[in-house]
Each structure stands twice: as C-alpha cells, then as structure tokens.
Amino acid sequence: MTIKQLDQGQHYRPRMAVLKKIEGLLMEMQNPDAGIKTHTQRVMITNIPHAVAGGDILQWIIQHLQITEEEALHLGTMIVKFGYIYPLQEPKNLTLKTDNNLYRFQTPYFWPAQKWPADDTDYAIYLAKKNIKRKGDLEEYEKEHYNLLNKKINYKWDFIIMQAKEQYKAGKERKKADRYALDCQERAYWFVHQTPPGMQDALEYGLNRVTDPNENKVNQKKTFDVYRREIMYYRQALMRSTVKSSVSLGGLVKYAQQLLTNDPLLAGCLPSNPWVTDDPAFWELNAKLVEIPTKMRVERWAINFSELIRDPKGRQNFQLFLKKEFSGENLSFWEACEDLKYGDQSKVKEKAEEIYKLFLAPGARRWINIDGTTMGITVKGLKHPHRYVLDAAQTHIYMLMKKDSYGRYLKSPTYKEMLDKAIVPQQTVRKSSNFSFTRRQLRSSPSPVILRQLEEEAKAREAATAMDITQLCQFTAPVPHLAVYTGTCAPPSPSNPSPSCLIPTNLPLQSPGHVALPNSAVCPSPISVALESAPGLEMKWETSGSNSSHFPSITESTEISTDSESGPCNSQVPGHVDTKVPPKSRMSLSFSRLLKRGCLNSPVFATLSPKCPAVPHGKVQPLDDLEQQLQQTSKRVTNFFQIKTDVPLESRIYPIDSEEEEEDCHRVSKDSAKEVICPWETLTEEGKAG
Amino acid sequence: MVKEECKVLLDALNKVAACYRHMVLTIGGTADSQNLREELRKTRQKAQELAVANRNKLTGVLKDKTVSKEDKAEFERLWVIFSTCMEILEVDMRRALELGHEFPLNVPKKHLIQTGMSGGTSGVAARAMSVQNMKYEAEHNIDVVDLKDLEKEINQMGEMMYEMEMKVNVPHWTVEAKQDPGAELKSTVSMGASSMGMISVEENKSFCDISKVLAGVIFSAVLIIAIVLAVCVVKLS
Numbered sequence: 001m002t003i004k005q006l007d008q009g010q011h012y013r014p015r016m017a018v019l020k021k022i023e024g025l026l027m028e029m030q031n032p033d034a035g036i037k038t039h040t041q042r043v044m045i046t047n048i049p050h051a052v053a054g055g056d057i058l059q060w061i062i063q064h065l066q067i068t069e070e071e072a073l074h075l076g077t078m079i080v081k082f083g084y085i086y087p088l089q090e091p092k093n094l095t096l097k098t099d100n101n102l103y104r105f106q107t108p109y110f111w112p113a114q115k116w117p118a119d120d121t122d123y124a125i126y127l128a129k130k131n132i133k134r135k136g137d138l139e140e141y142e143k144e145h146y147n148l149l150n151k152k153i154n155y156k157w158d159f160i161i162m163q164a165k166e167q168y169k170a171g172k173e174r175k176k177a178d179r180y181a182l183d184c185q186e187r188a189y190w191f192v193h194q195t196p197p198g199m200q201d202a203l204e205y206g207l208n209r210v211t212d213p214n215e216n217k218v219n220q221k222k223t224f225d226v227y228r229r230e231i232m233y234y235r236q237a238l239m240r241s242t243v244k245s246s247v248s249l250g251g252l253v254k255y256a257q258q259l260l261t262n263d264p265l266l267a268g269c270l271p272s273n274p275w276v277t278d279d280p281a282f283w284e285l286n287a288k289l290v291e292i293p294t295k296m297r298v299e300r301w302a303i304n305f306s307e308l309i310r311d312p313k314g315r316q317n318f319q320l321f322l323k324k325e326f327s328g329e330n331l332s333f334w335e336a337c338e339d340l341k342y343g344d345q346s347k348v349k350e351k352a353e354e355i356y357k358l359f360l361a362p363g364a365r366r367w368i369n370i371d372g373t374t375m376g377i378t379v380k381g382l383k384h385p386h387r388y389v390l391d392a393a394q395t396h397i398y399m400l401m402k403k404d405s406y407g408r409y410l411k412s413p414t415y416k417e418m419l420d421k422a423i424v425p426q427q428t429v430r431k432s433s434n435f436s437f438t439r440r441q442l443r444s445s446p447s448p449v450i451l452r453q454l455e456e457e458a459k460a461r462e463a464a465t466a467m468d469i470t471q472l473c474q475f476t477a478p479v480p481h482l483a484v485y486t487g488t489c490a491p492p493s494p495s496n497p498s499p500s501c502l503i504p505t506n507l508p509l510q511s512p513g514h515v516a517l518p519n520s521a522v523c524p525s526p527i528s529v530a531l532e533s534a535p536g537l538e539m540k541w542e543t544s545g546s547n548s549s550h551f552p553s554i555t556e557s558t559e560i561s562t563d564s565e566s567g568p569c570n571s572q573v574p575g576h577v578d579t580k581v582p583p584k585s586r587m588s589l590s591f592s593r594l595l596k597r598g599c600l601n602s603p604v605f606a607t608l609s610p611k612c613p614a615v616p617h618g619k620v621q622p623l624d625d626l627e628q629q630l631q632q633t634s635k636r637v638t639n640f641f642q643i644k645t646d647v648p649l650e651s652r653i654y655p656i657d658s659e660e661e662e663e664d665c666h667r668v669s670k671d672s673a674k675e676v677i678c679p680w681e682t683l684t685e686e687g688k689a690g
Numbered sequence: 691m692v693k694e695e696c697k698v699l700l701d702a703l704n705k706v707a708a709c710y711r712h713m714v715l716t717i718g719g720t721a722d723s724q725n726l727r728e729e730l731r732k733t734r735q736k737a738q739e740l741a742v743a744n745r746n747k748l749t750g751v752l753k754d755k756t757v758s759k760e761d762k763a764e765f766e767r768l769w770v771i772f773s774t775c776m777e778i779l780e781v782d783m784r785r786a787l788e789l790g791h792e793f794p795l796n797v798p799k800k801h802l803i804q805t806g807m808s809g810g811t812s813g814v815a816a817r818a819m820s821v822q823n824m825k826y827e828a829e830h831n832i833d834v835v836d837l838k839d840l841e842k843e844i845n846q847m848g849e850m851m852y853e854m855e856m857k858v859n860v861p862h863w864t865v866e867a868k869q870d871p872g873a874e875l876k877s878t879v880s881m882g883a884s885s886m887g888m889i890s891v892e893e894n895k896s897f898c899d900i901s902k903v904l905a906g907v908i909f910s911a912v913l914i915i916a917i918v919l920a921v922c923v924v925k926l927s
Contacts, residue, residue, distance in 0.1 A: 026803065027800065027801060030801035030804055035801070038804055041806075048806050049804070049808060050720065050804035050806040051806070104806050105803045105805055107717075107719045107803065107805045107807075108717060108719070108792065108793065108803060109714055109715045109716075109718070109785060109789065116785065121774070121777075121778065131872065131874055131875055135875060136872065147871065150871040154866065155770055155862050155863055155864075155865040155866070156770070156774050156862075156867075157867030157869060157871075158767065158770075158771055158868055158869055159704075159770070159774045161869050161873055161874050162701070162704050162771065163704060163708055164874055166704050166707070166708035167708040167711060169708075170709045170712050170817055173811075173813030173814045173816070174712075174809055174811065174813060175809035177806075177808065177809070178721070178807050178808065178809045181805065181806040181807055182715070182807075184806075185715075185806075
C-alpha cells in the first residue's frame with residue numbers, strides 16, 4: 001500500500017476559503033430563472049449544450065453581486081483560473097474574455113478542493129489515455145512528466161496502463177457529444193492542477209503544513225493556572241492605552257520630516273557613503289563612542305530628549321553635564337534599568353537587587369529621587385523581580401531628566417563645547433575608476449569582542465570619575481541608622497571603617513575593608529524589612545556577597561583588560577561598573593594580584609555590612625587587625641545566616657576561606673600597607689589632581 | 691491455471707473501477723439522475739464483490755509456499771496492481787459520498803451544474819455489470835438513502851485494505867512494471883480505426899492517416915488494374 005495522503009483537510013495550512021464561496025456562486029449561476037443563459041456549442045456536426053458566453057458571465061456577476069465591472073472582471077477571471085469554468089475556444093488561456101468567447105462549467109468532480117489534491121496516479125492515467133487517443137502526440141512538458149512519472153511510480157505502471165485502457169473503452173459507451181465534453185473537462189482540469197510551464201498556478205497557497213503550529217496551545221490541558229494566566233493577560237490587554245491613528249501618523253510624519261536631513265540614504269552623508277565610495281570614514285567618524293562626533297550628530301541631540309538618550313555619545317556627554325549638576329545617578333539608574341530589561345535574563349534577580357541597593361534603598365549610595373508611590377510600587381515588585389520590575393521608576397526618572405535636566409543641558413557649556421568641538425567632515429571626492437581594478441587594501445573592522453572590551457573600559461573609566469562627584473552628593477541624602485535591623489551580628493567594632501557612601505571609593509582598594517563595605521553597606525537590612533520572605537533575605541546576602549565579589553572582579557577586569565584579553569569577570573561588569581569601579585592606581589595593582597588568587601576577601605566584607613554603623617569617616621586601622629576582625633565576624637555571621645550562594649566565585653571561596661584567608665591577609669596587609677595609609681589623604685590628592 | 695484466474699479477476703475489477711470513475715465524474719452535472727445513483731450503487735457493490743474475490747485468491751496464492759520464484763514475482767505484481775486499484779476505488783467512493791451530499795437530487799433549490807453532458811451513463815453501467823441492459827428498480831430517494839450505505843462501505847473498504855496490508859507483506863517498490871512507457875500505444879493500433887469518430891479538431895491527424903492509407907490502397911489497386919489491362923491489350927494485339 002502506498003503511503004496515503006495525509007489528511008490535509010483544511011487544518012494547518014493556509015485555507016482557501018475562497019473556493020467554497022465560489023462554489024456557492026456557481027450554484028447560483030445554474031438557476032434556470034436567475035442564472036446565466038446558455039448557448040449551444042457547435043463542434044463539427046454535433047451540438048454540445050450548456051456553453052455560456054463570457055460577456056454573459058460578467059453581466060450576471062455584476063448584477064447578482066452589485067459590484068463594478070472591474071471587480072466583476074477580476075472575480076470572473078479568478079473563477080476561470082481556479083477551474084470552475086473553462087474556456088472552450090482557447091483552452092490554455094484561463095481568463096475571462098468578455099466578448100463572445102464561450103465557456104462551460106466544470107463538473108463537480110473536477111472542482112478544486114484542498115482535500116483532494118491532484119494525484120500522480122491520476123495524472124499518469126490521464127497522460128496514458130491521451131497517449132492512446134493522440135497516438136503519442138503529447139506536448140513537451142507532458143512527455144517530460146510522463147517519463148518522470150514512469151520512473152517515480154514504476155511499480156504502478158502496469159496498473160496505470162490497464163486503467164487507462166479501460167477508462168478509454170468505458171468512455172466509448174457514451175454519446176459522442178458527451179465524450180467530447182468529457183475530454184474538454186479533463187483537459188481543463190489538468191491545465192489548472194498541473195499547470196503547463198509558463199502558466200500561473202492559481203491554486204498555489206504557500207506552505208503545506210502538516211503539523212499544527214499552534215499544537216501546544218490547542219492541545220494544552222486547560223488547567224486552572226492556564227485560565228488564570230489568560231485572564232491576567234486579557235485584563236492587562238484591556239488596560240493598555242491606545243493611541244489614535246491620526247495622532248500616531250502625525251507623529252510619524254513629523255519625525256520623518258525632522259530627520260530627513262539626517263538620513264544617509266535619502267539626504268546623502270558626509271564624508272561619503274561607504275557603500276558607494278568604499279571609504280569607511282563615515283563609519284569611523286560615527287562610531288559609538290568616538291572622541292569627536294560629527295556636527296550633525298550633535299545637533300541631532302537637540303531635537304528631542306529621546307534622540308539624546310539613544311545615542312551613546314550623547315548619553316556620555318549628558319552624564320558629564322549631570323555630574324556637574326550632581327544628578328548623575330539619574331542617568332546611571334536609567335542605564336542600569338535598561339540593562340536589566342535587555343541584558344542577561346538569568347541574572348535578573350541579582351541585577352534588580354544591585355540596583356535597589358545602589359539607587360533605591362534609603363541611604364543608598366546613589367539615591368535617586370522618586371516619589372513615594374513609585375517607590376512603593378517598585379519595592380513591592382522587587383519581591384518577584386523580572387525585567388520590567390523597575391519600569392515605573394525608570395519612567396519617572398526619564399521624565400524627570402527630560403523635563404528638568406534636558407532643557408538646562410542644551411543651554412549648558414558642556415553641550416555647547418561639544419557642539420564647537422564637533423566636526424563637519426569633508427566630502428570625499430570619488431576616486432577615479434582607475435583604482436577599481438587594483439587590489440584594494442581591505443581593512444577589516446575590529447572584532448566585536450575587542451570593541452566591547454574597549455567600551456567596558458571606557459565605561460569603567462567614566463564610572464570611576466563619576467565617583468568623585470557622586471560621593472559628595474551623598475552628604476545631602478538622608479543616611480539612616482543602618483546598624484539596627486538585623487541585630488544578630490556581632491557588635492560592631494568601633495574600629496570598623498565606615499560603610500556607605502561617605503568613604504571615597506576611588507581608593508579603598510588598598511584597604512579591602514573599605515572596598516566592600518560601601519557596597520554592601522547599602523543596607524540589606526531595609527531590604528529585609530521590605531521583603532518579608534526569608535529567602536529574600538538570604539538572597540540579599542548572597543547578592544551583597546556577589547556584589548562585593550563583583551566589585552573586586554571589576555577591578556580585576558579593568559586590570560586584565562588593560563593588560564591582556566578579556567577575563568571571565570567581564571560579563572558581570574555591565575550593571576555595576578559605573579557605580580563601583582575605582583580608578584586604576586598603583587595600589588590597585590597589588591590588590592588585583594590578590595584578587596586574582598581568588599576573590600577571597602569579598603564575602604568576608606559582605607558579611608560585615610549589617611553591623612556597620614554610619615560612621616562619617618573611617619579611621620583606618622592597620623589592615624591586619626581589620627582582617628582578623630572581619631574574619632571572626634564573618635564566621636559568626638556566616639554560621640547564622642546559612643548563606644546559599646550560586647555565584648561560583650563565592651562558592652569557591654567559602655570552603656577555601658578559612659585556610660587561605662590567613663595567608664592572604666598577611667600578604668594584603670604587607671602589600672597595601674606599603675603603599676597607602678590614609679584614604680582621605682589620597683582622596684585629597686585625587687581631588688587636587690581631578 | 692491460478693495465474694490466469696487471477697488475471698481475469700483483476701481485469702474485471704479494473705474494468706469496474708474505470709466505469710465507476712466515469713460515473714462519479716457525472717455526479718452533480720446535468721446528466722445526473724436517480725438512475726445514475728442507482729448505477730453507482732450497483733457498480734460499487736459489484737466492485738466490492740470482485741475485490742473480495744481478488745483478495746481471497748491472491749492472499750491464498752501469496753501465502754502458498756510452494757510457488758516458484760518467478761511465479762511469486764508475478765503474483766506480487768498482480769498484488770500491487772490490485773492494491774492500487776483498491777486505492778483508486780476508495781478515493782472515488784469518498785468523492786462520491788462528498789458529491790452526493792453536496793448535490794441531493796430532489797431538492798428544487800439546488801440546481802445541477804450545466805456541464806454539457808446530456809446523455810446517460812447506462813452504457814457504462816452495463817459495461818461494468820457485464821449485462822446488456824440496465825434495469826432500474828430503486829426508489830426515488832435513493833440518492834439520500836444510498837449515502838449511509840456508502841459510508842459504511844467506505845469504512846469496510848478501509849478496513850479491508852488495512853487488513854490486507856497487515857497480512858500480506860509485499861513491498862511495492864520491488865515490483866517492476868512489465869510494460870514499458872508507451873506500451874499503451876502499441877496495443878492501440880486496432881483502436882485507431884475506431885477513433886475516427888472523434889470530432890475534436892486536434893483529431894484531424896487520425897483522419898489524415900487513415901485516408902492516406904486508403905488513398906494508397908486505391909491508387910495501388912488502380913495501378914494494378916491499369917497494368918493488367920495494358921498487358922491484355924498487348925497480348926491481344
């Protein structure tokens with residue numbers, strides 16, 4: 001048995017609903033009163049009834065459906081193309097001619113139906129019959145098909161021949177006129193279903209899908225959960241605000257008009273279109289974070305706020321301005337939110353926590369100013385973080401920047417300076433075609449990996465310089481008592497260097513204690529209040545741990561990236577870089593060396609956080625004492641909190657901690673003790689320098 | 691001989707299938723009528739009987755282990771022909787069912803398609819049933835009544851084919867056709883003369899061929915007579 005045709009009955013592939021509709025129309029046409037008038041076709045000496053003129057068909061369609069002539073003609077042609085009506089005088093020309101050309105209706109067996117696709121066997125039988133009738137006089141394409149089919153279904157060939165002969169003989173039992181009509185019918189059928197080369201296949205409907213693309217949905221067991229989700233989805237869909245099309249179209253037109261001159265294809269570009277002149281200067285001049293952008297680009301930033309913000313160079317410049325205004329955290333927060341939305345989704349939880357700790361928590365180092373309701377919503381959402389959890393806050397900050405800072409930015413010297421600096425490239429003269437034959441020196445653009453590293457470095461540098469200014473602003477932000485909430489830690493030792501914001505973080509590498517504390521001191525505790533669940537608390541711990549583990553890793557990365565190719569820590573960098581990375585310094589070299597051995601110190605410091613009071617500035621203890629203290633407290637704390645970590649760095653650390661810490665501490669103290677003594681001194685140094 | 695019997699049975703089934711196809715073509719057209727539906731029914735039943743007979747015979751032979759290799763190959767070939775015939779029959783039956791539903795005969799609002807057919811299919815039916823004349827004795831709502839039976843028979847057919855497939859293990863692709871492509875042409879020399887009746891314009895060539903032969907025959911006859919006369923004249927003179 002041959003593999004039977006899979007049931008293709010109108011299930012999963014584009015259905016031709018038009019076929020059923022045409023059938024209805026065709027039935028109406030047969031109405032003796034209201035249908036089409038029929039004539040008789042005269043062929044030689046016989047008369048064959050039921051021939052209709054093309055013009056009659058057209059008129060009938062116009063009258064019956066009340067449509068214009070053009071549309072009726074189109075519909076009529078479609079009917080002929082599908083094979084419901086076939087022309088008598090020019091069988092191959094499947095169009096509706098409105099003169100006296102005669103047509104006839106096709107017998108229902110030969111109507112096109114998706115359920116009954118044209119069969120190879122039938123076609124072979126038809127060709128064999130034709131062979132018999134015409135004694136081998138087939139058309140070229142028919143001969144080809146014949147040979148092909150002979151090879152393809154060779155095992156059926158005997159049957160085909162037998163059947164062809166029998167059908168031919170059976171046909172003889174009919175009237176002459178009927179025989180003729182039958183022939184025409186069958187021929188017309190095969191013109192439609194097996195189109196000769198050059199003819200358009202009207203029954204082409206695209207892909208023939210055997211499987212249901214919606215299978216999962218269709219066969220999904222409708223559980224309670226499924227329905228609940230559906231309801232949620234539809235409710236949200238209802239709540240969505242929609243824009244009138246007139247408004248959105250107006251916006252589009254305005255946009256197109258405004259930015260017409262910026263379009264390199266429509267309005268030409270300077271220096272020249274690289275695709276035309278083979279000169280990539282245009283791309284080089286318009287690189288993401290190019291030193292000196294083009295004038296056109298800078299002017300574009302003045303059009304509206306979104307233009308400024310979508311251009312990385314614009315953002316950079318804007319950030320510079322904001323820093324001067326002491327609202328740099330806004331843009332940093334916005335960027336962090338973008339990263340959360342579009343970045344690695346497996347790290348959503350960690351990132352969200354980071355952002356909270358850094359920007360949103362009361363007393364955070366870079367606290368952003370959003371209103372109470374938004375804050376409430378955000379904090380609530382953070383219980384179940386997902387990529388859009390910070391949307392409300394982000395929008396608020398965006399609008400704040402747009403309405404407030406943007407205006408001032410455009411008038412600021414920062415922007416004006418950039419505008420002055422911006423260049424207008426010269427239009428390159430198209431080189432003469434003589435050179436087109438010589439072997440052109442093709443330079444490949446730098447690898448994206450390297451580009452990304454450079455970007456990160458640049459970001460790190462930017463973020464580092466950001467530290468100076470942002471630190472100062474923390475004095476104005478409210479700094480609540482931090483030590484209170486958890487209450488389970490060991491009593492804070494007065495010698496512990498201060499947490500939080502107030503310690504300049506550009507230098508604390510030398511004193512690892514300082515390093516981590518600012519980060520983690522952003523108070524996991526308020527978070528523990530905000531998030532009732534214990535897992536949340538544990539998560540806080542681990543993120544604070546990961547936080548600080550990121551921190552040294554960031555320094556590591558900045559080191560590594562300058563020294564060699566990318567390190568594995570790079571991936572953790574994005575969200576945190578601008579907020580935590582200290583600048584490179586001689587001190588950092590030693591520390592990074594330490595860190596390369598394993599970011600040991602971080603978790604130690606992480607555990608310190610809850611108990612660190614907000615001491616305005618740190619009197620720095622000699623490091624070895626600090627280390628030991630930290631060690632002890634960490635051990636105590638770790639016991640209590642049963643930290644579960646999934647960050648590999650940390651998991652590596654804890655077991656090794658106890659052994660290696662001792663040795664490393666000494667090394668650390670030795671190294672850093674040599675180089676730096678007082679962070680605040682170095683701060684002033686930096687301040688002088690900066 | 692078993693082979694001959696098998697062949698005969700198969701030819702019969704083939705014939706009936708061809709006739710059935712002809713009749714199904716006419717459903718829905720102006721040549722449709724209660725008679726046609728009755729013919730369809732009768733032909734269908736005949737086809738089923740023949741199918742069963744064929745199946746029994748062929749399965750019997752194929753299961754027989756004492757058959758020689760060439761014979762076995764031959765029987766396998768016949769088997770493939772048989773199963774293909776069955777498939778065509780089944781498809782035609784399904785289409786007949788569908789068309790029967792679409793074109794009930796006694797509903798005044800539903801008009802038959804004017805397909806240009808005016809004559810009946812009694813000749814075809816007679817050929818299928820191997821009788822001289824068809825007798826029509828069914829009720830006048832056979833078109834509706836028959837459909838249920840048709841459905842049942844389709845199911846039966848499907849089951850039978852499935853059974854056949856399961857019981858007899860003949861891979862179809864191993865069968866080679868005995869007839870070459872274009873074999874139908876060779877056996878139709880005798881048919882050429884009868885196709886003179888075809889009216890279609892493209893058939894002119896058949897006319898020409900025959901007339902050419904005739905002309906040649908006449909010419910040669912005339913030539914021979916002329917030669918004979920000349921010889922006689924020479925002899926007499």
